[in-house]
Structure formats: C-alpha cells, structure tokens
Amino acid sequence: MGNHASVVHSLRELNYRVRVSNDQAVLNEADVLVLPGVGAFPSGMKALHSLSLVSYLQEQARLQRPIIGFCLGMQLLADASYEHQYTTGLGLIPGEVVPLINPQWHIGWNSIECVLQDPLFQASDGQVFYFNHSFAYRGPSEYQIGLSRHHKAFPSVVRRGSVVGLQFHPEKSQRPGKELLKSLISGLCHA
Amino acid sequence: MLDDQGLCSGCLIHEEKDNLDWAPRWEKLTQLVAPYRSTDGRNYDCIVPVTGAQDSYYIIYMVKERLGLNPLLVTYNKYFNTPLGIRNLSNLRIRFNCDILCQNVNPVSVKNITRSTLLQFGSMYWPILAGQTVFPVQTAVRYKVPLIIWGAHQGLEQVGMFSHEHEVEMTRRYRKDHDLMGHEADDLLSIFDTLKEEDVWQYRYPDDRDLNAVGVKGIYLGNYVRWDPKAQHEQMMREYGYKTSVFNRTFDCYDFVDCFNYMDLHDQLKLYKHGYSKVTDHVSREIRFGRISREKGLRLIRKHEQAPLKYHGQFCAWLGIAPKSLQFMLDQHRNPKFWIQTEVGKWEFNGWSARHELREISDHQAPGLSGSFEATDTLEYDRSAEYITIGKGWP
Amino acid sequence: MLKKRLIGTVIVKNGWAVQSFGYRRYLPLGKPECLVQNLDRWGADEIFVLSIDRSSGRLGPDFKLLGRLGQLGLGTPLIYGGGIRSVEDGLQVIRLGADRLCVDALLHDDVEIVRGLSRQLGAQAVIASLPLSYRDQRIEWLDYRTKVSTQVSAKDLDAVTLGIVSELLVIDWQHEGQPGGFDRRLSAHASLPAEIPLIAFGGLSEPGQLIELLSQPRMAAVAVGNFLSYREHAIQKIKTQLIGMPMRLPSYESMYSLTTDV
Numbered sequence: 001m002g003n004h005a006s007v008v009h010s011l012r013e014l015n016y017r018v019r020v021s022n023d024q025a026v027l028n029e030a031d032v033l034v035l036p037g038v039g040a041f042p043s044g045m046k047a048l049h050s051l052s053l054v055s056y057l058q059e060q061a062r063l064q065r066p067i068i069g070f071c072l073g074m075q076l077l078a079d080a081s082y083e084h085q086y087t088t089g090l091g092l093i094p095g096e097v098v099p100l101i102n103p104q105w106h107i108g109w110n111s112i113e114c115v116l117q118d119p120l121f122q123a124s125d126g127q128v129f130y131f132n133h134s135f136a137y138r139g140p141s142e143y144q145i146g147l148s149r150h151h152k153a154f155p156s157v158v159r160r161g162s163v164v165g166l167q168f169h170p171e172k173s174q175r176p177g178k179e180l181l182k183s184l185i186s187g188l189c190h191a
Numbered sequence: 192m193l194d195d196q197g198l199c200s201g202c203l204i205h206e207e208k209d210n211l212d213w214a215p216r217w218e219k220l221t222q223l224v225a226p227y228r229s230t231d232g233r234n235y236d237c238i239v240p241v242t243g244a245q246d247s248y249y250i251i252y253m254v255k256e257r258l259g260l261n262p263l264l265v266t267y268n269k270y271f272n273t274p275l276g277i278r279n280l281s282n283l284r285i286r287f288n289c290d291i292l293c294q295n296v297n298p299v300s301v302k303n304i305t306r307s308t309l310l311q312f313g314s315m316y317w318p319i320l321a322g323q324t325v326f327p328v329q330t331a332v333r334y335k336v337p338l339i340i341w342g343a344h345q346g347l348e349q350v351g352m353f354s355h356e357h358e359v360e361m362t363r364r365y366r367k368d369h370d371l372m373g374h375e376a377d378d379l380l381s382i383f384d385t386l387k388e389e390d391v392w393q394y395r396y397p398d399d400r401d402l403n404a405v406g407v408k409g410i411y412l413g414n415y416v417r418w419d420p421k422a423q424h425e426q427m428m429r430e431y432g433y434k435t436s437v438f439n440r441t442f443d444c445y446d447f448v449d450c451f452n453y454m455d456l457h458d459q460l461k462l463y464k465h466g467y468s469k470v471t472d473h474v475s476r477e478i479r480f481g482r483i484s485r486e487k488g489l490r491l492i493r494k495h496e497q498a499p500l501k502y503h504g505q506f507c508a509w510l511g512i513a514p515k516s517l518q519f520m521l522d523q524h525r526n527p528k529f530w531i532q533t534e535v536g537k538w539e540f541n542g543w544s545a546r547h548e549l550r551e552i553s554d555h556q557a558p559g560l561s562g563s564f565e566a567t568d569t570l571e572y573d574r575s576a577e578y579i580t581i582g583k584g585w586p
Numbered sequence: 587m588l589k590k591r592l593i594g595t596v597i598v599k600n601g602w603a604v605q606s607f608g609y610r611r612y613l614p615l616g617k618p619e620c621l622v623q624n625l626d627r628w629g630a631d632e633i634f635v636l637s638i639d640r641s642s643g644r645l646g647p648d649f650k651l652l653g654r655l656g657q658l659g660l661g662t663p664l665i666y667g668g669g670i671r672s673v674e675d676g677l678q679v680i681r682l683g684a685d686r687l688c689v690d691a692l693l694h695d696d697v698e699i700v701r702g703l704s705r706q707l708g709a710q711a712v713i714a715s716l717p718l719s720y721r722d723q724r725i726e727w728l729d730y731r732t733k734v735s736t737q738v739s740a741k742d743l744d745a746v747t748l749g750i751v752s753e754l755l756v757i758d759w760q761h762e763g764q765p766g767g768f769d770r771r772l773s774a775h776a777s778l779p780a781e782i783p784l785i786a787f788g789g790l791s792e793p794g795q796l797i798e799l800l801s802q803p804r805m806a807a808v809a810v811g812n813f814l815s816y817r818e819h820a821i822q823k824i825k826t827q828l829i830g831m832p833m834r835l836p837s838y839e840s841m842y843s844l845t846t847d848v
Contacts, residue, residue, distance in 0.1 A: 005656045005657065005659055005683055006659055006660060006661070006683065008659070009658075009659020009660075009661075010659065010661060012659075013659075038680060038685070038707075038711075039680070039706070039707065039708075040706065040707075040708065084705075103783075104709065104752075105708070105709060105710035105752050106588070106710070107686075107710050107752060107753070107806070108588055108589060108590075108591055108631070108632075108806065108807070109588070109589040109591065109631060109834055110587065110588045110589065111587065128589060128834055130663050132663065132685055132686065132710055132711070133708070133710060134708045134709060134710045134752075149587060149588075150588055169663070169685075171661065172660070172661060172662060172663045172685065173661070174626075174629055174661045174662060174837075175661075175837065175839075177661065178661070192599075192600075192602070192604065192612055192613065192614040194610065194611045194612055195610045195611070200612070200613045200614060204613075329844060332844050332845060333844055333845070350614055351613060351614075352605075352613055352614055352615055352616075353605075353613065353815075353816070354613075357816050358816065359815070359816050359817070360816065360817040360818060361818065362624075362815075362817065362818045363624070363818065364616070364620055364621060364624040364815070365616070367620055367624075368615075368616035368617055368620035368621075369616060373617055373619075373620060392842075395842055397844050398838075398839060398840045398841045398842055398843060398844075399627065399628070399819065399822075399838035399839045399840065400838040400839065400840035400843065401840070401843055401844050401845055402818065402819070402838075403819060403822070403838045404845065405845075407818070408817075408818070409818075
C-alpha cells in the first residue's frame with residue numbers, strides 16, 4: 001500500500017524515467033528497483049508474496065541489481081519484523097525490525113549522521129529528512145551507514161552492496177531529499 | 192461565500208469601507224513606504240503598474256502627489272489597445288511627469304498562447320493577465336526596486352477574500368489561483384503541445400530566491416485608502432484629463448476604456464462560462480456603495496448583459512480566424528448550467544438574472560443610473576476602431 | 587535532533603480553501619490545490635488539509651480533492667482531516683497520498699474506529715483534533731457539529747487518545763483567525779494526556795507567542811492557517827522570526843533566476 005505519485009514525481013523531476021509495475025518483465029528493464037511503502041510490515045510482505053516478488057527481489061539482489069527501499073520498503077529488506085506478529089522479510093540485509101520505545105514513534109524532520117564512509121551519502125551528512133515510523137531496523141553495524149537520534153540513536157540509512165534502505169521519506173523531504181536521491185541513484189548505477 | 196448568518200463575504204468586507212477609521216490607515220501607509228524612499232535619488236522609490244484605464248490615474252496621483260514618491264511606471268502591451276487607452280496612458284505620464292517602461296512580447300508567441308488558451312480554457316486574456324501581473328515583478332527584481340504599489344486588491348473588493356485589516360500583499364499564489372485561473376506559464380507547457388518554452392518564458396514569475404534577495408513587496412492602496420472607483424475616476428477626469436467611453440455591455444464608462452475586447456468579446460465569454468458578466472460586478476459594486484437600488488441594478492443587468500458585440504471582427508482579423516470558427520470555439524465554453532441549446536446556433540440563457548422569480552421586475556427601460564457615469568469620448572478617439580499594437584506616433 | 591515543525595494549514599469548505607474565524611465566519615481564498623502547492627514550494631514542514639464540512643454533511647473524506655493533491659507530486663508531508671468515518675476511509679486517504687490523517691468527529695462517535703485506524707496504519711499516522719476552550723480553570727471540548735462544549739477531565743481525554751494517536755492537535759477554536767489569539771492555558775492544561783506530543787492551532791501569528799509555545803518540551807509543532815495567505819513567503823518569514831528554535835531553516839526555491847549574481 002501507499003501512494004507512488006510522490007516517489008514517481010520526485011524521480012521524474014530528477015529526469016529519470018519511472019515506471020510503476022509489479023510485472024517482472026517490466027522490472028527487468030529498469031536500472032534501479034525502488035520499493036516505497038507505507039503501512040504495516042505483515043501486509044507489505046503479504047503483498048510481495050502474492051505478487052511473486054519475494055524470490056524475484058532476492059534473485060535480483062544476488063545479481064547485484066540496485067534496490068532501494070524507503071520507510072516500510074527499507075524495513076522489508078531485513079530478515080524479519082516484530083510489527084503486529086513476527087513476520088519474515090526479504091532478508092536482503094541481515095537484521096530485524098523492532099518497535100521504537102519511549103517514545104513509541106518518530107515523526108518529523110531529523111538529521112542523519114554518516115557513521116561509515118560512503119560516497120553516495122557523504123553530501124547528505126547532517127541534512128534533515130522527513131521521518132514517520134514507529135519501528136526501526138536493528139542489525140550488524142557494518143550495514144549501518146547513517147544514524148539518526150530521537151531519544152536513542154537508530155539506523156536511518158543501511159546498505160549491503162547494491163541494496164540500500166532509507167528509514168525516512170526522501171520523496172517528502174523537499175530539496176535535501178531530491179539531492180540525496182540523485183546522488184544515490186547515479187552512484188548505484190555507475191558503481 | 193456566506194457565513195453562518197447568511198451574510199455574503201463581499202458585502203461584509205464592503206461594510207468596512209464605512210466602519211474603518213481611514214486616517215490612521217493612511218498613517219500606516221506613509222510609514223510603510225518610508226523605508227523605500229531612495230536616499231540618493233539614483234533609483235526609483237517604487238514601481239507602479241499602469242494601463243490606459245482602470246485606476247491608473249488615481250494610483251499615480253496617490254503615489255506621486257499624495258505620498259511624494261518617485262515611481263517607475265511599467266505597462267504591458269496588451270495588443271488590443273484602443274486609441275483612447277493609448278491617449279490616456281500618454282496623457283498620464285505627461286501630466287504626472289513619470290518615467291515609463293513598456294513590455295512588448297512578440298506577436299507570434301502572444302497569438303500562439305491566445306489561440307491555445309481560447310480553445311482550451313475559453314480565455315483570450317491569459318497573456319494580458321499574466322503580463323500585467325508579472326512584468327512589474329520582473330522589473331522590481333531586475334531594477335532592484337523592491338516596492339510595487341497596486342491599486343485595489345480585486346479579491347478583496349469583489350469577493351471579500353480578505354479584510355482591509357489583513358493588509359494583504361501581492362503573492363504568487365493569488366496570481367496563479369485567480370488572475371491566471373490556476374495555470375502559470377510553465378503549466379501551459381504541460382497542457383498544450385502547441386506551446387514551447389520560448390512562447391511562455393517571458394511570463395514566468397521571478398523565483399523565490401530572487402524575490403527574497405531583492406526584498407520584493409507588493410502592496411495595495413485599497414487597504415489604506417477608502418477605495419471608490421467611481422468617485423476617483425471622476426476626480427481624475429476633472430483634474431487630470433482622464434477620458435472615458437460608453438460601452439454596450441455595461442453602464443460604467445470608466446473602467447476598461449483601454450481595451451477593445453475586455454468589455455466586448457472577453458465579457459461575452461465571461462457570461463458564457465459563469466452565467467453573469469461584468470455589468471453584474473459593476474451593479475453589485477454600486478449597490479454596495481448605496482448609489483443604486485437592487486431593482487435598478489437588475490434592470491441595468493437586463494439591459495446590458497446580452498448586448499451585441501462591436502469589435503469581434505478586429506479580433507478575428509488579428510488572430511487570423513474566421514468569425515464562424517470563433518463562434519464555434521466560444522460555444523464550446525458555454526456552461527450547460529446557464530445555457531441550453533434549443534436548435535443549431537440558438538441558445539437559451541438561464542443565468543440568475545433570467546430567473547423566473549425576478550421576472551416581475553420589468554425589463555423594459557433601464558433609466559436612472561446610466562446618466563450618472565459620464566462618457567467624455569469614444570474608444571476610437573480620433574481614428575477608426577483598430578488595435579494600436581504599439582504606441583507609435585503618440586507623444 | 588528531531589526538529590519542531592511549522593505546519594501550513596489549508597481549511598476547505600464546500601470545495602474552496604477559506605479563511606476561517608472562530609469556527610463560524612469564512613472568507614473564500616481559492617483552490618485548495620493552489621494553496622497546497624504554494625506551501626510545498628515555500629518549504630512548510632508539513633501541510634495540513636482540513637475539510638470542515640465533510641463530517642457534518644456525512645459526505646466522507648474528499649477523495650476527489652485528495653486525488654488532485656496527489657497529482658501535485660508534493661515534496662512535503664501531507665496530513666488530511668475531514669469526513670473519515672471508517673478504517674476503510676482512512677486507508678483510502680493514505681492510498682491517495684496523505685502521509686497522516688487527523689480525526690475529530692470520530693473521537694466523539696466511535697473511538698474503536700480510531701483504534702482500528704491506528705492498528706492498521708500505526709499510531710504515528712493518526713492525529714486527534716481537539717477543539718478546546720478554557721473556562722473556570724477547566725477545559726471544554728467542542729463537538730463542532732452540534733456547537734456544544736462539554737467539560738472534560740484527564741480521564742475522558744486519555745480514553746480517546748492514549749495509545750491510539752501520536753499527536754494531539756489542540757485548537758483554540760474561539761480565537762481561530764484572531765492575531766495572537768491562542769490561549770496558552772489550553773496547551774498547558776493538566777487534563778491533556780502528558781505522554782502525547784502536541785500541535786497548537788488557532789490564532790497563532792505572533793513570533794513571541796510561537797516562540798513561547800515551541801519552547802514547551804511537549805510542543806512538537808505549531809499550525810498556522812489564515813495568516814499564511816496575507817503575504818509572500820509567509821512560511822519563510824515566520825521561520826526567520828523563529829531562528830534559534832529547533833527548526834529547519836527557511837529556504838527559497840530557485841528555478842529560473844533573473845539575476846546573474848544569484
């Protein structure tokens with residue numbers, strides 16, 4: 001679930017050609033696969049299963065196709081989530097998705113701190129992006145490129161090879177979001 | 192729009208004209224403009240958009256004579272210029288002794304846009320509205336003269352969108368939303384494949400960074416002065432030689448004498464699309480000022496609303512289309528809420544002024560008020576009814 | 587650090603964006619999508635579209651408006667409120683592009699539906715709108731449809747919000763549209779559930795007042811409506827006056843500069 005218009009619009013504004021599809025033949029044509037998402041983890045995975053996209057995405061990750069997940073899309077990249085009930089994810093980046101506690105959610109504009117050197121994100125270090133979530137990724141530190149701090153720090157940018165997850169919504173983050181998307185997509189495509 | 196007591200916002204806001212204390216408001220205005228006065232006399236104090244009609248004389252009178260500012264006048268060439276309007280504009284800058292800058296957008300682009308917007312939106316006025324509202328702002332940025340002084344705010348005067356006390360200023364949002372019917376220059380490119388960037392770039396609003404860097408601020412005199420177009424025009428006729436003309440489609444002789452189309456073809460389109468025309472706006476204004484009764488107003492509307500056009504031939508010749516094609520295009524924009532086609536080429540009008548319950552007010556004779564607006568000349572002035580597409584040959 | 591937000595509010599009545607004064611007087615402003623697009627360009631931190639006649643008219647959410655807003659491709663998060671009657675309504679609002687939703691009438695009518703929305707979308711997506719007034723050191727909660735205000739206790743408000751919504755929109759409805767009118771006793775009142783962050787709305791225009799509210803630790807955001815339509819760059823101008831507060835800085839978009847030195 002979720003609305004793709006903002007994602008599509010912001011990518012088109014950056015002069016990328018964008019198609020919205022769940023058809024593998026169409027997806028095969030793309031240079032980058034983007035997995036946006038709003039809603040709960042179990043229903044997100046259920047949708048991917050029913051569209052036969054789980055094994056497809058796993059296969060594409062093995063082939064080192066660039067895959068980017070936003071918000072729920074990022075969480076789906078992990079092994080599993082505790083949202084509602086324990087549900088396995090795509091398993092593209094080791095780790096789990098756990099509830100935020102005290103406070104139970106993180107809403108609004110927050111900065112990211114790059115803690116691992118990564119040229120794709122260096123220009124966005126310290127920039128402010130829009131977050132809207134109540135679960136967060138927890139996993140090995142080698143996949144955590146950037147952190148954000150609410151009361152505690154949590155990973156807001158994760159990466160394993162050509163698979164990247166962003167806990168925030170770059171498409172709803174005005175200019176900093178567009179700049180990050182541009183750097184990220186051109187970096188992944190020319191890697 | 193009505194409030195929970197059933198009062199119309201336009202009337203509510205109009206009441207402020209008699210309830211506000213205008214002396215401190217004038218004081219506010221003088222304080223507001225004070226920081227914009229050029230201290231070394233090497234630049235203008237402000238920019239004032241003008242035409243050969245509407246409130247231009249009174250605005251310049253206020254700015255130059257009453258506020259003592261040194262304005263740069265800017266005007267946008269609307270192509271449908273009447274000889275009388277050209278004369279009025281020329282007389283304006285001579286009598287008030289002002290510098291003026293004129294924007295002439297090339298005829299090919301203007302005609303391209305007019306053709307496209309007429310067909311699609313039923314609007315022949317987009318380039319004029321866009322040009323008149325953007326050229327002053329572009330000039331403010333380019334000349335680094337941040338203050339722009341306008342007359343009355345149309346949204347406040349007619350519909351009551353704002354209170355005078357909100358002291359509303361010029362915004363890009365209002366221009367797009369109302370002046371341009373929701374379509375800015377770049378929006379036209381995605382709507383029409385007939386238009387290219389080279390046709391519309393002159394109409395682009397300066398971007399936010401430019402506006403902020405220069406500190407552009409557009410203010411409306413109507414928030415600080417009790418605005419009364421009729422009284423103001425009459426003063427300008429007496430004291431500065433503003434000339435006026437009779438119109439078929441309204442009783443007001445003062446407002447739109449600079450254009451062959453505004454009170455003619457453009458006004459007919461308004462009636463097609465919205466079910467009322469400019470005469471209704473004029474009547475509402477005069478009723479609110481207490482100068483005519485509701486009944487008299489309705490008679491005036493009945494008299495003028497369906498009056499025949501005089502100058503559509505000139506428009507067809509200018510745009511290069513046949514009168515029949517024009518009528519076909521216009522008919523596409525008749526709002527079915529107000530117009531019923533009874534047979535080919537025949538339409539029945541069903542707007543509010545034609546409503547049954549109003550019929551008992553007789554529609555013969557519309558005496559009274561028309562005499563109190565004085566026409567001192569004609570749109571043609573000293574020649575035939577042809578567009579003066581650029582003001583050559585005028586002093 | 588998490589920033590505090592300046593929310594641009596667009597009140598919609600009968601399909602038109604309006605200025606609203608004290609929940610009873612309205613002045614028309616224009617097309618909601620024009621106001622929303624403009625707030626997006628100005629860099630508001632969040633945009634709140636509130637259709638005020640959908641619940642009283644039993645019309646459901648304004649899906650057509652949401653569809654048009656979706657077409658704008660906003661780069662700013664969007665909150666929608668108005669006419670949400672069921673979980674399905676709420677899901678459809680999100681599908682059409684809103685990031686979060688705001689409920690008011692539903693809190694009076696059926697809090698279980700609000701709980702259902704929260705379960706489906708996560709509480710972070712749900713905001714409770716509370717039009718309040720202050721009398722004799724107590725707060726009263728208005729049901730705007732019947733225009734009846736009822737005194738409420740902490741327990742009453744806990745029951746409809748705790749664990750269900752992520753933020754409370756505290757509206758000073760009586761002073762809505764009145765410059766500097768917001769009654770700060772409302773947002774500081776002990777009856778409001780202490781665990782839930784607040785958004786203040788209604789009569790917010792003066793920098794000193796905004797700074798005072800934003801200095802309260804639990805105040806996550808301030809929402810401004812009418813006052814944004816009076817001048818150019820109203821969002822940026824307010825932000826400039828709030829420099830020093832934990833907020834994003836004002837920014838000015840540049841697409842086609844006329845000046846060579848920019």
